[in-house]
Amino acid sequence: MSVLIETQDLQKYFKTPRGWLHAVDGINLKIDEGQTLGVVGESGCGKSTLGRAVLRLQDPTGGKIFYEGQDLMAMNKKEVRSMCTKMQMIFQDPYSSLNPRMSIWQLIAEPMLINHMYKGDKEGLNKKIEELMDTVGLAKRLTHAYPHELDGGRRQRIGVARALSVDPKFIVCDEPVSALDVSIQAQILNLLMDLQRDRGLTYMFITHDLSVVKHISNEIMVMYMGKCVERAPKRELFSNPSHPYTQALLRAIPEPNIDKRGELQVLKGEVTSPINPKPGCRFAHRCPYVRESCLADGVELQEIAPSHFVACPYSSEING
Amino acid sequence: MAKHKVKATAGGGQSQTKEIIRRFKKNRSAMVGLAVFLIICLIAIFADVITPYSNAIDQIKGARLEAPSSEHWFGTDHLARDMFARVIHGSRYSVVFALVVSACALVISVVLGGVAGYYGGWVDNLIMRILDIFMCIPGDLLALCIVAAFGSSLPNLLVALIIGRVPATVRIVRATILGISSADYIEAAQCHGAKDARIIAKYIIPNAMGPIIVDATVNASRIIISVASLSFLGLGIQAPAPEWGNLLASAREYMRTCPWLVYLPGLALVITSLSINMVGDGLRDALDPKIRD
Known part of the structure; x- marks a missing residue:
């Protein structure tokens, strides 16, 4: 399998009156073709910013992004724009991500029109849109409806159809189901997985919902305050979580079986400010196993098992 | 609804314009407003055909302060001029001012507001702070000051009214x-x-048009009142020109004995302003895709 997307030391800082906000801080990731990388973390940990930075929707402050070996950071604005036929995004909120002035036909046609596809071939365009609507499960009679006439699930299907219209290989899914009802969530997730199977799509799936990420991902990356704290294949991460933060996250999943329920350990403290963060482990202030050396610089990802990376030097001791 | 959906073709943009027109047509008060305003516009355009301008200016011997009759429909004023001709010709000032000033204010505001809103940062700050200074003075008072300072010529009056309207827009x-x-x-x-360019043309402008058009129509009706107010105070259109505010000002003294001199131009003013407001309300509803019919 070849690597489709790779980032090296990707950074995105925002300037604020109080200093630099480190939203994404030195992320290295690799996604193989046809695979799904799940990115999880709590609100404000920089996972959405990471997704936008990878697509260069927000210009990264530093680092490198490679798409099939091409360096995206070396491209100018025009070249980046041309990459949008290869990389697409599905947005979180299907209510605000669709232009209310456009009909479904226009919404799905828009990416193709922008990229001069089907130029002068109206029939081909109509056929393609019909196909796309069929693929994502939108009834043909809705072609000329407007987004406000539809429910959240159907709107999100438009979002999916629109992203697929330019036949991209890579799609960033930014919490595509978190604004939907649970029953609709399952439909959209199954749709995304079917599409991946049929078209060999590669996903970067951003979510805060661990059950969703468990359902869809091959590999999972856990983020905390702009840094990757743990990265591992799905099974490995769920069976052998090694970073104290990942452990806390997994423990927070409600367990319906009362006999299996262990003692609930709640994380103490608040997320510290991501503005000009102190060196050392960013989780140190909330970590139950914190040591003095955690506050010093040099907490890097280490491979503790094949393709299982943890940013905690004491993980083997903790898990004892 | 079903019929409409079948009719709409895959052409895109056009179908929505049609939809807006269809919804506007369904709104009875808006259609009445539009009809009334169009009639007033026609009266303004064909004022000379209805009655020559000389009728509005020339005095009629021995016919001072006459009540409405078959000869003089709206009666005559204190200088023995035919009120009907004066009211008819007065519509020209109101309509022209309403259209010209609100169109100019709209263009200036879209450019300034667009730059400030889309680019933000220091440009936004600069534009908005300067306008804040203008905002401190109520629009009509500002117009009054400008006209008082530079003299009440037609261009000055136009500029004053535009400046008065721009900050809020x-x-x-x-x-x-x-x-x-x-x-x-x-x-x-x-x-x-x-x-x-595409984002501005296909995303920002269509979505911004609703509130902006509604504001422009509200502006137009306010401008009619503003022009009349300035003329009433003697700072707008100068006598003997038959501007409605002028008519009101000179009729004020005869209000008790000859009330039609106040009521008729006043009514013309109210009807014009109200009809534009009704059109504005109808447009607002028609432009909002979220309001279903």
């Missing part, structure tokens, strides 16, 4: 565009590779 345009440019669908368009 810029705020509305800026706020509208600010809200739209941070919407997710703008980011989605960027993600599809759309250029700035």
